[in-house]
Amino acid sequence: xxxxxxxxxxxxxxxxxxxxxxxxxxxxxxxxxxxxxxxxxxxxxxxxxxxxxxxxxxxxxxxxxxxxxxxxxxxxxxxxxxxxxxxxxxxxxxxxxxxxxxxxxxxxxxxxxxxxxxxxxxxxxxxxxxxxxxxxxxxxxxxxxxxxxxxxxxxxxxxxxxxxxxxxxxxxx
Amino acid sequence: xxxxxxxxxxxxxxxxxxxxxxxxxxxxxxxxxxxxxxxxxxxxxxxxxxxxxxxxxxxxxxxxxxxxxxxxxxxxxxxxxxxxxxxxxxxxxxxxxxxxxxxxxxxxxxxxxxxxxxxxxxxxxxxxxxxx
Amino acid sequence: xxxxxxxxxxxxxxxxxxxxxxxxxxxxxxxxxxxxxxxxxxxxxxxxxxxxxxxxxxxxxxxxxxxxxxxxxxxxxxxxxxxxxxxxxxxxxxxxxxxxxxxxxxxxxxxxxxxxxxxxxxxxxxxxxxxxxxxxxxxxxxxxxxxxxxxxxxxxxxxxxxxxxxxxxxxxxxxxxxxxxxxxxxxxxx
Numbered sequence: 001x002x003x004x005x006x007x008x009x010x011x012x013x014x015x016x017x018x019x020x021x022x023x024x025x026x027x028x029x030x031x032x033x034x035x036x037x038x039x040x041x042x043x044x045x046x047x048x049x050x051x052x053x054x055x056x057x058x059x060x061x062x063x064x065x066x067x068x069x070x071x072x073x074x075x076x077x078x079x080x081x082x083x084x085x086x087x088x089x090x091x092x093x094x095x096x097x098x099x100x101x102x103x104x105x106x107x108x109x110x111x112x113x114x115x116x117x118x119x120x121x122x123x124x125x126x127x128x129x130x131x132x133x134x135x136x137x138x139x140x141x142x143x144x145x146x147x148x149x150x151x152x153x154x155x156x157x158x159x160x161x162x163x164x165x166x167x168x169x170x171x172x173x
Numbered sequence: 174x175x176x177x178x179x180x181x182x183x184x185x186x187x188x189x190x191x192x193x194x195x196x197x198x199x200x201x202x203x204x205x206x207x208x209x210x211x212x213x214x215x216x217x218x219x220x221x222x223x224x225x226x227x228x229x230x231x232x233x234x235x236x237x238x239x240x241x242x243x244x245x246x247x248x249x250x251x252x253x254x255x256x257x258x259x260x261x262x263x264x265x266x267x268x269x270x271x272x273x274x275x276x277x278x279x280x281x282x283x284x285x286x287x288x289x290x291x292x293x294x295x296x297x298x299x300x301x302x303x304x305x
Numbered sequence: 306x307x308x309x310x311x312x313x314x315x316x317x318x319x320x321x322x323x324x325x326x327x328x329x330x331x332x333x334x335x336x337x338x339x340x341x342x343x344x345x346x347x348x349x350x351x352x353x354x355x356x357x358x359x360x361x362x363x364x365x366x367x368x369x370x371x372x373x374x375x376x377x378x379x380x381x382x383x384x385x386x387x388x389x390x391x392x393x394x395x396x397x398x399x400x401x402x403x404x405x406x407x408x409x410x411x412x413x414x415x416x417x418x419x420x421x422x423x424x425x426x427x428x429x430x431x432x433x434x435x436x437x438x439x440x441x442x443x444x445x446x447x448x449x450x451x452x453x454x455x456x457x458x459x460x461x462x463x464x465x466x467x468x469x470x471x472x473x474x475x476x477x478x479x480x481x482x483x484x485x486x487x488x489x490x491x492x493x494x495x
């Protein structure tokens with residue numbers, strides 16, 4: 001299993017592979033999958049706009065929606081994924097306090113992803129975003145199925161009570 | 174089978190946005206026609222076959238409600254499904270348009286996926302094959 | 306108080322339209338003074354039915370172009386001044402329709418074709434009674450000559466045709482001013 005960390009992405013064309021990322025919180029997890037070429041990928045980004053940090057945009061492009069999505073998609077095309085066949089799903093973007101106390105970073109991340117994907121010519125196959133839960137997602141390369149689970153640990157704080165235990169995996173449409 | 178679509182809206186910006194949504198929706202698209210009001214739409218419909226009509230309501234001249242009435246009253250046109258795309262989300266308007274024969278009703282503002290889903294629903298399972 | 310209900314509906318409606326169709330997240334409200342002097346695109350929609358009046362949306366030109374590019378899914382370089390104006394017209398149409406549906410979903414309304422102009426001046430007119438600052442877009446005809454003749458900054462509040470409300474929304478990338486003028490009083494349907 002390939003694990004995508006925060007500010008990271010992974011791609012695979014191995015039909016036996018599974019890609020996962022944990023504790024999305026206010027971050028957005030983007031999964032892409034070309035069902036004909038059987039290529040899939042996942043990005044886990046934290047911030048909406050690389051324009052505010054040119055250095056990080058170079059060294060850690062996957063921290064940001066714009067540079068991260070660009071990297072994910074370009075590499076997918078290089079592996080043989082076709083834009084018109086690729087299905088895109090989004091998860092995360094919960095409303096939480098981040099380190100700077102900015103409450104709406106989750107929504108801004110979500111808006112940034114949607115804006116870039118719309119401009120790039122993608123519609124969203126399905127999404128599970130917002131709210132206050134943290135999410136974990138899993139992409140199966142062979143089938144393209146994306147599974148999602150809400151979890152209560154990690155990034156919640158303040159007035160949002162932590163929820164104990166995980167919930168069942170659910171298939172995203 | 175390629176789908177011909179007629180987009181009826183007095184806003185050129187909205188017609189462009191809807192057109193782009195159609196192009197990205199996975200439908201096998203034939204010809205996209207555009208009209209700025211009901212009269213122009215009927216003009217297009219007299220000359221060309223379309224498989225689905227997307228119409229706004231508030232337009233100068235013949236509005237969307239009158240267009241739906243005209244389409245439903247025409248023996249040839251009444252088989253063409255009409256989807257209303259409008260900012261008017263009042264109960265009375267929605268009920269009236271649907272009882273007049275509109276097959277779908279989408280409120281503005283809308284996500285592109287919502288328009289795509291409404292079209293797929295109205296066309297009743299038209300296959301959307303990924304194009305290589 | 307209906308003024309509060311109007312305010313909330315206007316802000317919520319504008320936010321819904323901007324977020325859904327332009328992927329712009331409304332972060333808060335700004336002071337009217339932040340609207341720059343001349344380089345704005347302004348559109349006005351008149352409406353009738355259970356409620357009658359007009360709504361104006363004013364956006365600084367560069368930000369209007371940015372929002373248009375997001376709406377259409379194209380780059381800013383591809384957005385002409387004409388397309389920008391057409392977009393602001395449609396933005397006004399959508400916000401107005403949302404507001405009217407939000408104020409009374411059991412009612413009925415009709416929207417008329419929006420007018421749009423480039424580079425109107427926006428100035429702040431203080432109200433004699435306590436309440437929000439309001440803005441009269443220039444030229445005054447933008448919200449209807451009859452209304453402008455009736456109202457006066459120093460006049461009796463009782464002569465004011467109906468509530469009016471302006472908010473300047475801040476998305477972090479730019480500001481959008483949304484102004485509503487009702488011709489008659491408004492009470493929320495029970």
